[in-house]
Amino acid sequence: MWKTILRRLLIMIPEVILLSVLVFLLAKAMPGDPFTGSINPKADPAQIKHLMEINGLNDPWYQQYWNWVVHLFHGNLGNSYQYQEPVTRLIEGRAGNTLWLAFFTMILTYAFALPLGVYAGRHEGKLPDTIIRFYTYVTFCIPVFVILVLGIWIFGYVLGWFPTTGSVSSDAQTWAQTVGSRFYHILLPSLLGALFGTVNIVQYLRSEVIDAKHSDYVRTARSKGVPSKDIYRHHIFRNSLLPIAAFAGYSITGLLNGSIFTETVFSYPGMGLLFVNSISYRDYTVITALVLIYGILNLVGTLLSDIILSIVDPRVRIE
Amino acid sequence: MSLIEIKDLKVHYPIRSGFWNRITDSVKAVDGITFNIEAGETYGLVGESGSGKSTTGKSVVGLEKVTSGSILYNGKDITKRDNRRKLDYNRDVQMIFQDSLSSLNPRKRIEDIIAEPLRNFEHLSKDDEKLRVLQLLNIVGLDADALYKYPHQFSGGQRQRIGVARAVATNPKLIIADEPVSALDLSVQAQVLNFMKKIQREFGISYLFISHDLGVVRHMCNNIAIMNRGRLVEIGTREDIYNHPLHIYTKRLLAAIPETNVNQRVAHRASRLAVEKIYEEQQDKYYDENGMAYPLVQVSPTHSVALPETIAKQLASQEGEVQA
Amino acid sequence: MAENFEKHSDISAADLARLNQEAQAEATPSTAKIIWNEFKADKPAMAALFIIVGFIAFVMIGALFINTPKMMETNIMDYFDKPFTTDFWLGADSGGRSVAKQLIVGSRNSIGIAIGLTVISSTVGICWGLISGYFGGYIDWGMQRVYDFTMMLPMLMMIIVLVTIIPHYNAVSLTLIFSLFYWEGTSRLIRSRTLAETQKDYVAASKTSGTSNWKIIFQGIMPNISSLIIIDTTLSFAENIGVETGLSYLGFGLPTQTPSLGTMIANANDPTNITLYWWTWLPAALEIIVLCLSISYIGQVLRRAADASQRQGAAD
Numbered sequence: 001m002w003k004t005i006l007r008r009l010l011i012m013i014p015e016v017i018l019l020s021v022l023v024f025l026l027a028k029a030m031p032g033d034p035f036t037g038s039i040n041p042k043a044d045p046a047q048i049k050h051l052m053e054i055n056g057l058n059d060p061w062y063q064q065y066w067n068w069v070v071h072l073f074h075g076n077l078g079n080s081y082q083y084q085e086p087v088t089r090l091i092e093g094r095a096g097n098t099l100w101l102a103f104f105t106m107i108l109t110y111a112f113a114l115p116l117g118v119y120a121g122r123h124e125g126k127l128p129d130t131i132i133r134f135y136t137y138v139t140f141c142i143p144v145f146v147i148l149v150l151g152i153w154i155f156g157y158v159l160g161w162f163p164t165t166g167s168v169s170s171d172a173q174t175w176a177q178t179v180g181s182r183f184y185h186i187l188l189p190s191l192l193g194a195l196f197g198t199v200n201i202v203q204y205l206r207s208e209v210i211d212a213k214h215s216d217y218v219r220t221a222r223s224k225g226v227p228s229k230d231i232y233r234h235h236i237f238r239n240s241l242l243p244i245a246a247f248a249g250y251s252i253t254g255l256l257n258g259s260i261f262t263e264t265v266f267s268y269p270g271m272g273l274l275f276v277n278s279i280s281y282r283d284y285t286v287i288t289a290l291v292l293i294y295g296i297l298n299l300v301g302t303l304l305s306d307i308i309l310s311i312v313d314p315r316v317r318i319e
Numbered sequence: 320m321s322l323i324e325i326k327d328l329k330v331h332y333p334i335r336s337g338f339w340n341r342i343t344d345s346v347k348a349v350d351g352i353t354f355n356i357e358a359g360e361t362y363g364l365v366g367e368s369g370s371g372k373s374t375t376g377k378s379v380v381g382l383e384k385v386t387s388g389s390i391l392y393n394g395k396d397i398t399k400r401d402n403r404r405k406l407d408y409n410r411d412v413q414m415i416f417q418d419s420l421s422s423l424n425p426r427k428r429i430e431d432i433i434a435e436p437l438r439n440f441e442h443l444s445k446d447d448e449k450l451r452v453l454q455l456l457n458i459v460g461l462d463a464d465a466l467y468k469y470p471h472q473f474s475g476g477q478r479q480r481i482g483v484a485r486a487v488a489t490n491p492k493l494i495i496a497d498e499p500v501s502a503l504d505l506s507v508q509a510q511v512l513n514f515m516k517k518i519q520r521e522f523g524i525s526y527l528f529i530s531h532d533l534g535v536v537r538h539m540c541n542n543i544a545i546m547n548r549g550r551l552v553e554i555g556t557r558e559d560i561y562n563h564p565l566h567i568y569t570k571r572l573l574a575a576i577p578e579t580n581v582n583q584r585v586a587h588r589a590s591r592l593a594v595e596k597i598y599e600e601q602q603d604k605y606y607d608e609n610g611m612a613y614p615l616v617q618v619s620p621t622h623s624v625a626l627p628e629t630i631a632k633q634l635a636s637q638e639g640e641v642q643a
Numbered sequence: 644m645a646e647n648f649e650k651h652s653d654i655s656a657a658d659l660a661r662l663n664q665e666a667q668a669e670a671t672p673s674t675a676k677i678i679w680n681e682f683k684a685d686k687p688a689m690a691a692l693f694i695i696v697g698f699i700a701f702v703m704i705g706a707l708f709i710n711t712p713k714m715m716e717t718n719i720m721d722y723f724d725k726p727f728t729t730d731f732w733l734g735a736d737s738g739g740r741s742v743a744k745q746l747i748v749g750s751r752n753s754i755g756i757a758i759g760l761t762v763i764s765s766t767v768g769i770c771w772g773l774i775s776g777y778f779g780g781y782i783d784w785g786m787q788r789v790y791d792f793t794m795m796l797p798m799l800m801m802i803i804v805l806v807t808i809i810p811h812y813n814a815v816s817l818t819l820i821f822s823l824f825y826w827e828g829t830s831r832l833i834r835s836r837t838l839a840e841t842q843k844d845y846v847a848a849s850k851t852s853g854t855s856n857w858k859i860i861f862q863g864i865m866p867n868i869s870s871l872i873i874i875d876t877t878l879s880f881a882e883n884i885g886v887e888t889g890l891s892y893l894g895f896g897l898p899t900q901t902p903s904l905g906t907m908i909a910n911a912n913d914p915t916n917i918t919l920y921w922w923t924w925l926p927a928a929l930e931i932i933v934l935c936l937s938i939s940y941i942g943q944v945l946r947r948a949a950d951a952s953q954r955q956g957a958a959d
């Protein structure tokens with residue numbers, strides 16, 4: 001078991017290196033240099049040249065890359081030109097918001113998807129199944145940003161049930177009020193994200209349940225007189241649960257991608273919105289840092305899922 | 320000169336394990352076998368599943384990567400891909416597969432399936448090609464309306480005859496028949512086998528007939544090789560194998576042929592149990608310390624068995640065979 | 644050799660034409676026919692098909708008659724004109740530009756890019772999966788590592804960064820950038836089916852018949868997974884409509900002077916626009932929903948046609 005995990009971790013190393021090289025080269029390819037804007041625009045070109053020289057910007061790219069990596073390991077991601085503060089501190093302030101939103105969306109997704117999947121499988125071919133399948137079909141194909149825009153319009157503006165901007169109300173004074181307000185702010189985006197993100201889990205669980213229903217061990221249990229409620233709870237659901245838990249890691253990729261849309265629509269101050277703003281302001285140090293962080297989060301998510309899957313399914317381990 | 324000479328053929332599959340996924344061991348699917356196939360004969364290769372007989376067949380037709388050893392055809396070693404290409408080898412050596420449904424591309428019409436080897440090897444004109452396909456269908460007893468149908472529209476026996484027609488299309492010298500009838504009903508088996516025999520007579524084709532069913536092999540083959548755990552345990556004529564089996568494995572296989580005569584049921588069962596008892600008690604006599612078969616020893620001009628020389632001679636004289 | 648066959652078969656060259664005709668009469672219906680029967684049996688699917696084909700034809704042709712630069716000129720007099728008037732069927736936006744005309748040109752651009760992206764990414768994905776699955780071994784291993792790596796990249800961010808790096812980007816370069824990332828799902832799906840398909844004996848039979856690897860892959864195996872390819876391509880098309888429009892919505896898709904369904908929905912980013920001037924963005928949002936639903940409904944029907952046991956159309 002630990003061998004699989006260790007090997008999987010070893011495979012990750014070249015991937016992380018490749019990712020960092022790619023991110024670094026992209027940063028290099030972006031127009032402008034890190035000093036544009038941060039120093040006096042009337043500065044002497046010779047002085048800029050001197051600055052570039054002492055900051056090592058005329059070195060060959062691999063040497064610059066090495067310096068960048070060394071800085072990275074010291075937790076130094078450079079300074080944001082737009083906000084005039086270290087990127088690490090800037091992102092620290094936003095990361096919590098994004099992860100909190102992603103986490104809550106995931107919880108809600110599972111809360112919707114698990115009962116729906118089991119219910120659909122259990123009543124395969126009957127009316128509830130048809131309705132649930134229609135629901136997954138509709139939610140699967142509509143682009144999520146359209147749903148978010150329609151959602152904020154109807155529930156945020158027209159009905160006025162939910163806040164339409166920010167992550168916490170400025171009126172919140174006490175700790176309880178702050179938590180409540182934060183919760184209130186992420187409720188609509190995470191509800192919409194969850195309602196429209198169930199399709200994979202529902203479909204997987206449904207087909208698992210249907211397969212299990214026709215399998216010999218369930219038939220045996222049934223013929224022994226085990227009540228069908230217990231069959232679903234102890235035999236079918238428990239067997240399908242771990243592979244479904246493994247989806248969580250993979251879905252991180254989707255949630256992070258989605259965070260860019262969600263945070264833009266709801267003006268929610270997380271990493272996604274920071275990224276969109278930084279692109280507009282060409283704030284390259286921030287962009288580079290965010291791409292790297294998102295890449296590593298993706299990697300960790302996939303790693304988690306792979307490990308869970310290899311525990312559940314020995315066939316994966318052999319590879 | 321024999322049509323095909325197989326010399327010390329080995330096909331090993333690596334087993335990877337450990338942390339670095341290095342090759343630590345290998346599965347010896349075929350482990351050093353040697354035999355010849357003569358022109359115009361049907362050579363039987365018999366063994367239980369997993370004995371390596373299919374792998375041998377696939378090596379002969381060029382589908383399997385050979386680990387070592389050689390297969391000579393026209394003096395050329397066809398285990399090398401270059402030699403196969405130079406000789407147009409598969410024009411002369413074709414194959415019939417066990418699963419007739421899986422061996423015919425479900426999205427292709429029968430015409431295209433049978434014409435496939437023709438298109439690659441013979442480059443006929445369109446009309447000539449169609450005529451040849453029609454003649455082939457006729458030879459295996461199918462009507463012209465099969466031409467534009469798909470494989471799933473035929474029964475198992477008909478499909479296997481289509482497979483035979485495809486294998487015969489380029490008028491080959493040798494056809495590897497890998498359990499050609501074991502997936503078919505008993506009644507249809509005879510029909511397909513008779514077509515194969517008829518084609519052999521008319522076109523002078525050799526078969527390498529791979530089967531686990533000694534009953535069918537007896538009907539088809541002049542010479543027979545028995546395979547067990549990747550090695551040959553006994554080679555001989557039909558007479559040698561069926562009437563004077565020497566190796567315990569051959570005896571067990573023969574004992575497993577079902578007895579159709581109900582009156583002899585009890586006797587048959589007794590003889591089966593006797594063979595099984597010998598097998599249980601004398602395993603170490605017939606296999607070496609690693610449980611593998613011994614090298615072959617000749618006991619008569621046609622008959623060889625995988626046993627230590629002394630035991631082989633002793634058994635052979637018990638059976639009353641003439642010493643070589 | 645031909646005489647050999649002549650001798651043992653009672654069919655001669657003279658019978659060819661007659662037998663051919665007999666065979667033709669017994670021929671089985673083609674896949675296209677089966678799919679068409681399926682559509683004829685399912686009225687909503689037929690409707691979806693007509694909506695999609697009719698709509699795409701309408702915007703493609705309609706856009707030809709619209710002078711885009713002129714349409715995109717700011718016209719203060721028509722600032723936020725209300726919809727359902729003779730001048731502006733769907734009203735005008737903050738620049739006094741006709742929403743209806745923008746919708747037509749925008750649909751053309753968005754659908755065009757979605758089609759281009761689907762064609763490129765599906766082709767790449769199908770070839771990738773087929774080659775990886777067929778050859779196996781080291782080739783497969785290498786291709787799978789590339790796949791794993793690209794899966795790990797933060798796709799949307801990379802696309803946005805690439806868009807900002809490329810100096811003069813336009814619809815074509817945008818489509819190519821998208822294609823770098825959207826072949827993956829297809830490739831994995833195709834690979835796993837190809838792996839199973841390659842194990843079947845008909846592939847071995849083709850090898851012994853002297854057929855080359857490429858011919859086996861594209862003429863032997865590919866037709867056998869064609870239903871999967873058709874379904875996957877249809878569903879990718881529905882998905883890809885969301886790709887460009889989503890990016891244009893964020894402001895990183897098509898340039899501002901090129902209307903797209905996404906840039907129109909971006910009007911909703913303004914708190915006043917979203918409530919007061921709903922007609923500037925709502926039609927585009929609804930259109931995307933209808934398009935995506937119709938296209939993937941067609942995908943569902945194709946899936947049913949591929950699975951003989953679920954067909955609703957008459958057998959033959």
